[in-house]
Amino acid sequence: MALFGIVKAFSKFPTKTPELAKCQVQQIRTKYADWRMIKDVKRRNTLKEFGAERMRINSLRKNDILPLELKEIADKEVIALPRDSNYIRVRHRCAITSRPRGVVFKWRLSRIVWRNLADYNKLSGAQRAMW
């Protein structure tokens, strides 16, 4: 299985721990593929915490019905919230390889990984198109 992220981890591990530099036999499934993935995870966590509040305050800002004073206050409040609480900052990366582009959204996998798994019949209902 050409799982790039795990293969990378595979090669990294022996060098990090010199005592175990002999041979890594098992796949490491407990680590994130790379640091960008970790940062994305952190962003998602803050989004979980403050995302709803941000959205609601924004809804107060983005209308012409409510008084301006309220909008100004809302502006200030939004700025006070953490930046990572914004949904737009989240990047839907591949869950296995952390590929930022070419991600099949429903499966959260990059197209390459998706193709691989589909060929091995691991994706329910995913079939080769033929018509």
Add this chain to the structure above:
Amino acid sequence: MLTFRGFSRIQPQLKLSSQFHKLSPILFSNVKDDSSSSDEDEPKSKKNQQAINKLNLLLESMTKENNMVTSTSSIGAQLAKPPVKPKKQKAKTEEPIVEAAKKVAEQLGGDVKQTESELLHKLISPTEMQTKEGEEPKKSINLRELISGMKIDRSKKLDIENEESRAQQVRRILGKRKVDAIREQPSTFRDIIREQQSQKVHATRSRVDLFGGEYLGIFKEAGKDEKTIADVPQLTLWQQLEKRELRLAITHPPKNIYEEMIQWTDQGKLWHFPIDNEQGLEEEKQIDFTEHIFLEHHLDPWCPKKGPLRHFMELVCVGLSKNPHFTVQMKLEHINWFRDYFEDKKQVLLDTGALPTDTENSVQDEKTLS
């Protein structure tokens, strides 16, 4: 007499060699002297003297030899020696000592004869012990004297070895049968020994009665102190694993794919047939669609009936009603958040005029109270 050639081989180990080297010119001087001497009278006297000298030297060397042989570094020490027999001690029959020993033994009690013999030996032997200090210290108890005092135990013991439980008997017989069928006769020495060992009557356990013996009273009765129960460390992981093992012992793995698929369906890994798209959304099914759509009644308690605030909240409600992903609780939470927010910003709203003035508010409050 060892030949010179032989001696040269074992030279480094023996100290004899050095002596013999010194002696050799004198000992083998016959040859030289014979050749050198011419006169008959003179050589005779010389010969005699020489012979006497030689003899003396030999005697000396022999006496020294004994000492040399006994040295530990030499080969002689490594050769087999006859065993050194201990000389029999003539026990002086000193009556007062003997009597005293008897009295003491009687007073002490127990095995009178043994104690007596031990005492006597101790009294007598210390003199010998002092002389031979270089050697290994002898044991104070003389086994012969001890055993002479003891009697042979002829009481009938339970021959534990011969007892066999029925299960073991059966097993043995069956095992033997199998072995006889498969194995050949023992050919090698090892096989014979193995057979003999296996034929030895199997050590069995006689019926053990755990609670039949006397109560020793060494330990306090556990379980009475509450502290001790609390202090006992619990091996939680072990207990968990034991439980798991029991569970696994009961549960059997699926025999075929059908059983496996049944298992998966029960676990929720497999779709239930006939396929229903709303599988897993049973709770949502029970909630009526009207609750999702008609949300204005949630605004009534707090929101003014007219004004920008109402306008805004009605839009919010419309948006929520069109949202299929939120649950009713989430929608309610959304509305309540706005309520709380406007409560905080009440002053601002009043100043701006978004909220109606006090008179209208009071009218509303009356209505809510009623």
